[in-house]
Amino acid sequence: MGSQGQAATSDHGEAVAHFVFIPLMAQGHLIPAVDTALLLATHGAICTIAGTPATAARVRPTIDTARASGLPVRLVEFPLDYAKSGLPEGADNMDNVPAQHMQSYFDAVALLREPIESYLRAHAPYPTCVVADFCHPWTTVLASNLGVPRLTFFSMCAFCLLCHHNVERFNAFEGVTRDDEPVVVPGLEGKQIMVTRTQAPGFFRGIPVPFWEEFGDYVERARAEADGVVMNTFEAMEPEYLAGYSEARKMKVWSVGPVSLYHETATLAARGMNATAIDAGECLRWLDGKEAGSVVYVSFGSIAYSNPKQVMELGLGLEASGHPFIWVVRNAHEYDEPVRDFFDELEARVSGRGLLIRGWAPQVLILSHPAVGGFVTHCGWNSTLEAVTAGLPVVTWPHFTDQFLNEKLAVEVLGIGVSVGVTEPLMYAPATKEVAVGREVVEEAVRSVMGDGEEAEERRRRARELAEKARAAMKEGGSSHGNILDLVTRFKPAS
Numbered sequence: 001m002g003s004q005g006q007a008a009t010s011d012h013g014e015a016v017a018h019f020v021f022i023p024l025m026a027q028g029h030l031i032p033a034v035d036t037a038l039l040l041a042t043h044g045a046i047c048t049i050a051g052t053p054a055t056a057a058r059v060r061p062t063i064d065t066a067r068a069s070g071l072p073v074r075l076v077e078f079p080l081d082y083a084k085s086g087l088p089e090g091a092d093n094m095d096n097v098p099a100q101h102m103q104s105y106f107d108a109v110a111l112l113r114e115p116i117e118s119y120l121r122a123h124a125p126y127p128t129c130v131v132a133d134f135c136h137p138w139t140t141v142l143a144s145n146l147g148v149p150r151l152t153f154f155s156m157c158a159f160c161l162l163c164h165h166n167v168e169r170f171n172a173f174e175g176v177t178r179d180d181e182p183v184v185v186p187g188l189e190g191k192q193i194m195v196t197r198t199q200a201p202g203f204f205r206g207i208p209v210p211f212w213e214e215f216g217d218y219v220e221r222a223r224a225e226a227d228g229v230v231m232n233t234f235e236a237m238e239p240e241y242l243a244g245y246s247e248a249r250k251m252k253v254w255s256v257g258p259v260s261l262y263h264e265t266a267t268l269a270a271r272g273m274n275a276t277a278i279d280a281g282e283c284l285r286w287l288d289g290k291e292a293g294s295v296v297y298v299s300f301g302s303i304a305y306s307n308p309k310q311v312m313e314l315g316l317g318l319e320a321s322g323h324p325f326i327w328v329v330r331n332a333h334e335y336d337e338p339v340r341d342f343f344d345e346l347e348a349r350v351s352g353r354g355l356l357i358r359g360w361a362p363q364v365l366i367l368s369h370p371a372v373g374g375f376v377t378h379c380g381w382n383s384t385l386e387a388v389t390a391g392l393p394v395v396t397w398p399h400f401t402d403q404f405l406n407e408k409l410a411v412e413v414l415g416i417g418v419s420v421g422v423t424e425p426l427m428y429a430p431a432t433k434e435v436a437v438g439r440e441v442v443e444e445a446v447r448s449v450m451g452d453g454e455e456a457e458e459r460r461r462r463a464r465e466l467a468e469k470a471r472a473a474m475k476e477g478g479s480s481h482g483n484i485l486d487l488v489t490r491f492k493p494a495s
């Protein structure tokens with residue numbers, strides 16, 4: 001690499017690795033990518049994170065805190081060419097791109113290759129490795145033009161990736177006419193896992209639009225041609241699936257998680273990718289007043305949406321459960337007045353017992369408080385892993401994409417979850433029920449996870465055991481720690 005530009009060196013003049021992160025501009029992809037970059041930087045690598053202005057604005061406080069503590073990380077902004085790609089001005093983050101503009105958005109992001117490449121050539125040190133989200137297949141050209149290896153970054157677990165991969169490579173749905181007909185996932189070691197087509201359609205698959213069909217193929221080619229994989233998971237939780245995925249793809253997989261534990265050594269409050277809708281101190285004081293393990297935390301991540309009837313059923317179920325709760329309603333302000341009134345009335349009825357957060361919550365901070373005893377989650381991978389890291393059992397309520405497989409991992413493989421029984425996607429589907437999960441189901445699932453029966457105790461025991469393993473993985477001598485060190489060493493500039 002030295003021949004292509006000035007190599008990165010440490011303060012002592014040693015050559016060091018320089019990773020260029022190109023995350024997908026969506027919270028669930030961005031947050032773990034930034035945490036991974038910070039972990040690599042903690043161990044001596046230089047990291048550059050490329051993002052659009054809205055992304056950069058979200059990430060900047062975290063990066064500034066890290067830089068102030070001496071970490072060699074830099075954040076570089078690249079605006080999208082809205083006019084050229086026909087995108088509305090300012091739509092530069094997955095959560096502010098109108099659905100009908102998604103194709104243009106992916107086109108516009110791909111156009112960033114040129115400015116990113118020019119920037120990297122002009123600003124020493126020269127990169128030694130590109131770490132790109134799997135949704136950016138165009139980074140194959142970027143890395144090859146720069147003459148550096150490219151790793152695919154996944155904010156997903158190996159179990160989910162292997163299930164998707166095997167379903168596709170063994171044509172598991174061949175001859176299956178109904179989308180809700182379960183088939184056995186072929187080629188898995190251990191437990192038999194059943195999945196339907198709507199639960200595992202494949203990434204960017206199953207959308208009968210030529211653009212997405214081609215894009216799905218492009219993504220698959222880029223994944224197959226990568227020089228390796230970086231994943232936010234840990235060895236002891238899913239060893240057979242990590243090994244299976246590595247073998248199936250014939251490439252090295254570096255499991256580096258749970259990356260949220262970076263903030264154990266840094267400061268948890270600095271992890272805000274959005275300004276929080278509640279002061280972290282206020283939230284902690286509220287939790288301080290509750291008994292250990294008594295509070296259930298409810299959040300559906302940064303994208304999932306519940307229709308008005310469903311959101312009210314959920315609230316009524318939480319109320320009926322009798323347990324203290326923190327309920328995060330990300331988009332509370334988007335509901336019509338009757339629903340907003342419902343939130344106010346519920347809040348008044350459960351005053352002191354229930355806390356509603358209308359907007360962004362300091363999730364990892366809340367989950368790590370001893371008063372929290374369970375998590376009602378949409379099973380986004382980050383949330384699922386954050387529950388594992390905090391040693392919490394979960395009520396699983398998948399909405400779309402990989403969440404169904406994450407649920408299966410939590411409930412069927414790890415034995416730390418109780419499902420509310422959703423089997424079909426609740427979003428991005430042609431027809432969805434108004435109320436997929438009734439209040440009684442919510443009540444029962446919460447009581448079951450938070451209760452003191454034998455099964456609940458067993459679930460808690462398994463969750464605590466996993467949390468210990470998660471921590472051990474990130475400590476010196478642990479598997480994820482070792483993988484981070486290996487990345488830092490392996491991608492040093494060639495001498």
Ligand code: UDP
Pocket residue numbers: 027028029031299300301302303304328330359360361362363364379380381382383384386
């Ligand atoms: N998150 C948060 N506060 C919120 C909602 C989400 O800090 O109010 C974080 C959460 O801790 C996780 C990420 O956002 O790290 C969401 O990722 P996940 O994969 O769970 O779900 P997605 O948003 O991608 O559906």
